[in-house]
Amino acid sequence: MSRLKRAQADSLAGFRTEKTEPAIPSGLLKTARKSGQLNLSGRGLTQVPQEVYRLNVDTPEEAQQNVSFGTSDRWWEQADLTKLLLSSNQLTQLSDDIRLLPALTTLDLHDNQLSSLPGALGELQELQQLRLSHNKLTVLPVELCSLKNLCSITLQQNLLQSLPEDLGQLEKLTELDLSNNHLKELPSSLGRLTCLQKLILSHNQLSCLPEGLGQLKGVKLMDCSNNQLTDIPASLSQMLSLEQLYLRHNKLRLLSKLPAPALKELYVGNNHIEHLEAEQLSCLTAISLLELRDNKIKVLPEQITVLSTLTRLDLTNNDITTLPASLSLLPNLKVLLLEGNPLRGIRRDLLTKGTNELLKYLRGRIKEDPDRADEGPTAMTLPSQAAVNVHSIKTLKLLEYSEKQADQVPDAVFDSAADQSVTTVNFSKNQLTSIPARLVELQSSLSDINLGFNRLTCCSDVCKFLQLSHIDLRNNQLSDLPSEMNNLTKLRSITLIYNRFKSFPEVLYHIVSLETVLLGNNQVSAVDPHRLKQLVHLSTLDLSNNDLLNIPPELGLCSSLRCLSLEGNPFRTPRAAIMAKGTDSVLEYLRSRIPT
Known part of the structure; x- marks a missing residue:
């Protein structure tokens, strides 16, 4: 009877299999030896199989079985692996054996569980693209800074609290994304990344920016949103190529003087700005879009006319009670957003009619020269008096x-x-x-x-x-x-x-x-x-x-x-x-x- 019970208890034993690491099809490895590219994304890997690291080192299995000299079977004519995609797996670590793939130019490790990286990464001197976003990295190995050919590194959505001071050695970097980490400061060497064009620092805990950022002459877009910034270094005015600057969701109390000559779009919404000074505005010589929404601005200066290139002004959700009539003199202003302000003296229905109607109303408040009041058609009016301006x-x-x-x-x-x-x-x-x-x-x-x-x-x-x-x-x-x-x-x-x-x-x-x-x-x-x-x-x-x-x-x-x-x-x-x-x-x- 006891034997029968044991037999019943183990009746499913023959169907049970131990959980093993997902196998990599040999055909995939064979193709990788020919193409130099291997895509292992989304395969549930918890570690990189050893045969991947040794892809170009060990003699392939087919060499033992096939002595054919057909064109498609010349296993000895293999290409070095240059592109390895390991994203969206369950990797918790990367072996030092990564050094066995010295020809890699692209290494994609994003969306894994990596908490650290091996120093051996520094031996991949051909590496140009390194994708590490959506992991659990807290630090970067200093060896990473020796990758002289690295052009792009993505590090967003990690747990980084600091960066190696030698990061400035990556002089070929054109894009650096450090968003959604726990950074409280940046290395001063960041200013040596002279090829950089795009710098993303949003969603960190930065309370200040290094003065050296002014040396980044090639950066066109910089995003510092969602940090703890209370001020902006004056050196940013030396960023000669800067066109877009995002400073949303910080603790700025003033609109800093930013005479960056190419700056076209400035986003400073969701800060604590209370005053706008003519001196600050006059620096924005090329500005096209100025976002100041969700601040505490009470007064717009009459000298706002200095923003002659401005096409869009967002003042939503501030404390503005009156608008200066000079606002209507901005020659290029097309969009003016004022919702959420306690405006007085302007009918609500006028605000809903759009920017053109509002500017027309403000122009009407400017005293006209009485000698010009009865002028007829001008050069700005078609001879037929048609409404095409x-x-x-x-x-x-x-x-x-x-x-x-x-x-x-x-x-x-x-x-x-x-x-x-x-x-x-x-x-x-x-x-x-x-x-x-x-x-x-x-x-x-x-x-x-x-x-x-x-x-x-x-x-x-x-x-x-x-x-x-x-x-x-x-x-x-x-x-x-x-x-x-x-x-x-x-x-x-x-x-x-x-x-x-x-x-x-x-x-x-x-x-x-x-x-x-x-x-x-x-x-x-x-x-x-x-x-x-x-x-x-x-x-x-x-x-x-x-x-x-x-x-x-x-x-x-x-x-x-x-x-x-x-x-x-x-x-x-x-x-x-x-x-x-x-x-x-x-x-x-x-x-x-x-x-x-």
Whole structure:
């Protein structure tokens, strides 16, 4: 009887197999010897098999079995391994035997469990690309700094707390990504990376930047967002090629003087800036985009006119109560964002009409020379008194045909814009039922379209404008958006208020570049917070005056949101008292309601 019990207990023994490391097909190794490339990504490896390290050292197995001299079987005619891809595995360590692959030019180890690296990596002197992101590295071996041919190293999403001082020896580096680590300081030698063009330092714990960064004459983009910076070194003005500088989510109290001659885009949102001085602004001689949203700015200086190259100014969510009339004198300003400011003396409906109307209002507050008040047509007006402003087309790259109550745009309007690289179109306040067919002639340069206050029921043609970053479709008859809009990978803001949407447009969940979605005054009954969370740049979401019966608690996990409007919906919670405290309080309340 006891034997029978034992037999029953072990009845599955023959089916059990010990867990072994996933085998690498011999055919894959054979192909790698011929091509010099081996892709082992996503194979569940916990360690690199020894035959990979010894790929070019040991005699292959087929040499023992096949004495054929056919062209395809000449195993002795093998290529050195130059590309090894080991990403998305479970690797916890890398053996010193990596030195047995000295010809490697690309080594991809991203998305593993590496907590350290062997010093033997320093012997791979041919290495040009090293991908180490999404691991658990806390330090880098100093030997890594001897890789003289290294052009790109990605280290984001690790646990790095410091960097070797010799990092500056990697003089051929063109891209360095150190984002999402635990760095509190940077080595002073960083300034010796003279070939560097892109430097990403966001999501660390940096409280200051080394003065040596000013020596990086070739850097075009630098991202220092989400750190603890309280000041910016003056040496940054020596970065002669710097075009884009991101300083969002820091602790800056002043807009530092940054006379970098090529600086076109400056992002300083979500800081503690209270004052803007004319001296600070006058340094920005080439600035095109200035983002100052989510600060504590109370006053704009009259001397803001020094920003003659400015095309976009974002002042969302500050403490500004009045606007200087001189703002209307900025010759190239096309987009002015002011939501979330306690402005006085300006009607709310005027703010919703867009930048052109607001600037027109401000110009009206400037005292005109009485001798010019009754002047007739000027050189800026067509002889026929038509509304095609040739001056705006040539100098501002703005094509405007608005407030005509027209059901189509005349050909003469498009003819006047031919070969002018128009970037902004304003066809608002007409009776258009479809997007003008000839608008596609401007698709290579057009980045901003205003089609508000028309009678559009469909906007399929807008999918052709791949350079589009802003589109205003307010006050139309739209009930859906075309799925092809997911091709608009540069789209940052979309205005859809006062339309006929009954659900959150499906395609918007797929446009990850979106920063602003205005969908108020529709009939939206639900949103998917899990998909909204994937819009990692979304900072402003207006769902006011819709049909939302409940607000999903998971919406509180959308950590990028800075302005969330939910007023005028029939839900019971959050209550009005919580809503009145602002976006942060609403999100915190929603998070507290998530079931655990």
